[in-house]
Amino acid sequence: MREKSKTHVTLIILALTILGLFLANRFLDAYQVRIINLSGIYVTLGLSMNLINGMTGMFSLGHAGFMAIGAYTVGILTMPVSMKEMNFFMQPIVPFLAQVEWGFLPALFAAGLIAAFFGVLIGAPVLRLTDDYLAIATLGFAEIIRVVFTNTQSLTNGALGLKGIPNYTNTWWSWGVALITIWFISFLMKGTYGKAFLAIREDEVAARAMGISLFKHKVMSFAFGCFFAGVAGGLMAALLGTIDPNMFRITLTFNILLIVVLGGLGKIGGTVISAVIVTVMMEALRFLDESIDLGFVQLKGIPGMRMVVFSIILIFAVIVREKGLLKRAKGRELTYVKN
Amino acid sequence: MLKIENLHMRFGGVVACNNFNAEIEKGQIVGLIGPNGAGKTTIFNVITGVYRPTAGQIIFSPTGKEQHPLAGLSPDTIAKLGVCRTFQNIRLFGELSVLENVFIGNHLRVKSDVFSTVLRLPHYVAEEKKLYEKSLYLLEKIGLQDTRDEKASSLPYGMQRRLEIARALATNPTLLLLDEPAAGMNPQETRELIQFIREIKQEFDLTIFLIEHHMDVIMEISEKIYVLDHGVLIAEGNPHEIQSNEKVVEAYLGVG
Numbered sequence: 152m153r154e155k156s157k158t159h160v161t162l163i164i165l166a167l168t169i170l171g172l173f174l175a176n177r178f179l180d181a182y183q184v185r186i187i188n189l190s191g192i193y194v195t196l197g198l199s200m201n202l203i204n205g206m207t208g209m210f211s212l213g214h215a216g217f218m219a220i221g222a223y224t225v226g227i228l229t230m231p232v233s234m235k236e237m238n239f240f241m242q243p244i245v246p247f248l249a250q251v252e253w254g255f256l257p258a259l260f261a262a263g264l265i266a267a268f269f270g271v272l273i274g275a276p277v278l279r280l281t282d283d284y285l286a287i288a289t290l291g292f293a294e295i296i297r298v299v300f301t302n303t304q305s306l307t308n309g310a311l312g313l314k315g316i317p318n319y320t321n322t323w324w325s326w327g328v329a330l331i332t333i334w335f336i337s338f339l340m341k342g343t344y345g346k347a348f349l350a351i352r353e354d355e356v357a358a359r360a361m362g363i364s365l366f367k368h369k370v371m372s373f374a375f376g377c378f379f380a381g382v383a384g385g386l387m388a389a390l391l392g393t394i395d396p397n398m399f400r401i402t403l404t405f406n407i408l409l410i411v412v413l414g415g416l417g418k419i420g421g422t423v424i425s426a427v428i429v430t431v432m433m434e435a436l437r438f439l440d441e442s443i444d445l446g447f448v449q450l451k452g453i454p455g456m457r458m459v460v461f462s463i464i465l466i467f468a469v470i471v472r473e474k475g476l477l478k479r480a481k482g483r484e485l486t487y488v489k490n
Numbered sequence: 491m492l493k494i495e496n497l498h499m500r501f502g503g504v505v506a507c508n509n510f511n512a513e514i515e516k517g518q519i520v521g522l523i524g525p526n527g528a529g530k531t532t533i534f535n536v537i538t539g540v541y542r543p544t545a546g547q548i549i550f551s552p553t554g555k556e557q558h559p560l561a562g563l564s565p566d567t568i569a570k571l572g573v574c575r576t577f578q579n580i581r582l583f584g585e586l587s588v589l590e591n592v593f594i595g596n597h598l599r600v601k602s603d604v605f606s607t608v609l610r611l612p613h614y615v616a617e618e619k620k621l622y623e624k625s626l627y628l629l630e631k632i633g634l635q636d637t638r639d640e641k642a643s644s645l646p647y648g649m650q651r652r653l654e655i656a657r658a659l660a661t662n663p664t665l666l667l668l669d670e671p672a673a674g675m676n677p678q679e680t681r682e683l684i685q686f687i688r689e690i691k692q693e694f695d696l697t698i699f700l701i702e703h704h705m706d707v708i709m710e711i712s713e714k715i716y717v718l719d720h721g722v723l724i725a726e727g728n729p730h731e732i733q734s735n736e737k738v739v740e741a742y743l744g745v746g
Contacts, residue, residue: 335608342607342618343597346586350594353583360538360577362569362598362661371604 168330172322184322185390186434191325192386193426195332197410198419199379202336204408205416206345207372208352209278210286212404216293217377219300219399220269221262221384226313226394227251227306228258234315241311242304255319259328259385266381267374269296274373278366281355293404300396312395313388320390328386329423332379337419339375348372352417406433409461413468429461436460491516491554491697492537492573492665497546499532499721506532508721510546514665514714516554519691519698521712523705523732525741529721530701531578534667537699538575539565552664570598574663576654578670578701584643588634591642591653592625595660628656632686648679652686659694666690668700672707680704684711709733717741 175187196214203211227235227248235244243249253261277288300307307313339345347368350358359365388394406429414425439460442452492514499507506529514520522530535541537548537560548560552572560568583591600607600621602614629635632652637645642653651671658666671687672680684707691698702708708715709729717725717732719741725732732738 338608338610339604342604342610342614343593343600343621344604344607346590346594347597349586349590350583350597353585354581356540356565357577357581357583358594359565360540360569360575360581361595361657362566362574363594364564364566 165330168326172326176322186431187322188320188325188386188390190427190430191322191329192320192383192390193407193410193430194326194329194423195379195383195386196407197414197422197426198329198332198336199376199383200407201411201414201417201419201422202339202348202379203373203376205411205418205422206336206340206352207348207369209369209373210282211289211373211376212286212401212408213273213289213293214380214407215399215401215403216289216296217266217270217380218384218387218403219293219296219396220266221381222388222394222399223300223307223313223384224262224265224381225255225258225385226316226388228253228261229255229317229319229389230313230315231317238311238313238315239305239308241309244308245305248306255317255324255389259382262385263378263382266384267378270374270377271370274370274377275366278369278373290401290404293399293401297396297399300399307396310396312393314393316388316392316394318389318392320386325386325390328382333419333423335375335379340419344368344371349417409465412465432461433457491518491551492699493547493549493551494533494537495547495549497533497536497548498544499529499536499541500544505721507536507543507718510718510721510723512716512723512726514697514699516697517691517695518713519687519700519711521708521715522699522701522718523703523708523715524718527720528718530718531669532721533718534575534669534699534701536561537568537667538573539563539568550665566598569661569663572662572664573667574658574661574665575667576651576658576669576671578673580647580650580654582642582650582654582657584641586642587639588642588645588653589622589625589629589638592628592656592660593621595657596621596625598661625660628659631659631690632656647674651675652683655686655690659690663694663696665697665699668698668702670701670703672702672704675704680707683707687711 175184179187196218200214203209228251230238231252232250235249273292277285277292280288301310303309347358347363350361350363351365351368355365410426410429411422413429414421436457439456440452440454443450494510494512497507497510510533522533524530532541536543539560543561546561550558550560550571550573558571560573583594600617602611602617606614626635626638629638632655634649634653634656637649642650645653655668655671672683675683687698688711690696712729715727715729715732716723717738724737724741725735727735
């Protein structure tokens with residue numbers, strides 16, 4: 152009975168989302184649709200990071216690096232051949248990629264898989280570390296990716312970045328992927344593997360004593376998180392049309408971390424809502440960066456002011472609602488699916 | 491079932507366990523006692539793979555046929571072989587529900603791969619249903635079925651101890667190691683615990699190795715007792731022999 156009504160609620164939310172997207176495409180202007188797209192991408196990013204940090208309890212700050220891998224994969228694979236020639240004028244692109252022109256779906260898959268591959272590659276040695284050591288190692292990895300991408304001229308076009316990536320991303324793509332991510336992670340957390348991730352978060356010693364292989368499960372969780380980070384990076388590339396290595400700085404990771412912390416570590420519903428709120432607020436608070444006319448006094452615009460405001464919000468959120476903005480009464484959380 | 495030979499465990503200059511020998515036979519309840527700091531928990535940690543012994547052997551043979559040397563294996567491999575434990579300082583998955591705690595104990599026996607759990611393929615759903623039924627049965631067994639949705643850390647102390655046992659039982663062990671199961675329990679709870687340990691031993695065909703400070707518990711249920719002092723085995727025998735052993739009395743009360 153409870154299961155059934157839950158399925159109904161899920162279906163209603165799904166229908167409303169589709170209707171909402173349809174109406175948005177119909178009536179909103181390009182700028183607003185773009186924000187909706189970004190929201191969808193940030194939902195995917197927030198959830199993928201929450202899987203690693205919130206649900207498995209690994210403090211990883213490598214997200215921007217895995218996004219970069221995904222973004223460049225999609226960029227290079229989907230870009231038309233003529234466009235590649237124009238982009239790579241300093242040094243021609245490596246021959247085996249020069250003639251490649253894939254569809255968006257296979258390119259997105261490739262983006263996820265390559266990011267996951269690097270996730271396993273870096274995760275295998277690094278996930279033995281815990282807490283802040285892991286954070287430093289993953290942060291370093293993300294920076295290495297950025298530096299490598301800046302210097303591999305014939306593969307990534309270096310600091311010039313890629314321009315003219317086909318704009319495949321629309322609201323159906325961005326929110327379609329977001330819904331698949333929500334579904335994937337919800338069902339993952341409902342099954343025994345997800346529960347094993349939670350067990351690792353709660354107590355590694357006890358988890359091992361219960362026969363849970365830390366290495367296997369941590370790498371698994373990390374690879375899933377990286378897969379979705381890569382896919383989201385690919386969506387981002389196809390939304391913006393232009394990417395360069397400097398987009399994928401540590402600040403990007405912190406934006407996602409902000410979403411995860413506001414949404415609540417380990418919570419799916421909270422992450423979705425906070426991803427949308429944060430993305431919309433990032434745009435809505437843009438006026439803070441510009442000069443403000445209060446009538447009697449002119450305030451000079453300070454670029455980056457909205458990030459200051461956001462940091463303050465984050466500090467308050469962490470102090471007041473340490474378990475995330477969404478919290479149901481009686482300690483019951485809007486969390487992974489309960490049986 | 492379990493044979494420990496010449497076990498040494500050294501931490502730097504500290505010898506936590508020196509030349510320990512023990513043998514546990516199938517279906518026995520064996521006690522391990524000794525004053526605080528005698529190295530009892532260290533022996534449990536070595537058996538379950540938390541520490542790698544400095545020297546010595548631990549042979550686990552669940553059916554009597556195959557022999558698994560446990561020294562050097564990882565804790566999760568040892569748990570899969572059928573050795574499971576509880577902890578002296580309770581280590582539940584505190585933020586998770588009571589039911590989830592027991593359910594996680596089943597994970598090592600899950601045959602489905604991760605993708606069939608995400609796609610909820612019929613064979614996984616059937617498997618999961620069975621595991622939930624088993625978990626609920628175990629909860630009923632320890633009398634916690636009404637608190638299945640509570641947070642594990644919100645339970646009273648005695649219940650947490652029982653929940654830890656249920657979680658360990660969910661892994662289908664053949665050898666169960668209980669580290670001070672009666673710690674912090676009142677006499678009434680302790681009586682229930684003795685009854686409970688006997689019941690699960692019968693029902694799940696277990697061999698039990700336990701550390702305990704409550705002498706009444708250990709004397710009542712153990713068939714064999716090992717006494718440890720400063721990492722050295724000072725006595726072994728049945729409860730009657732241990733009670734009248736001079737060395738044991740000395741270790742506990744000091745020399746008169």
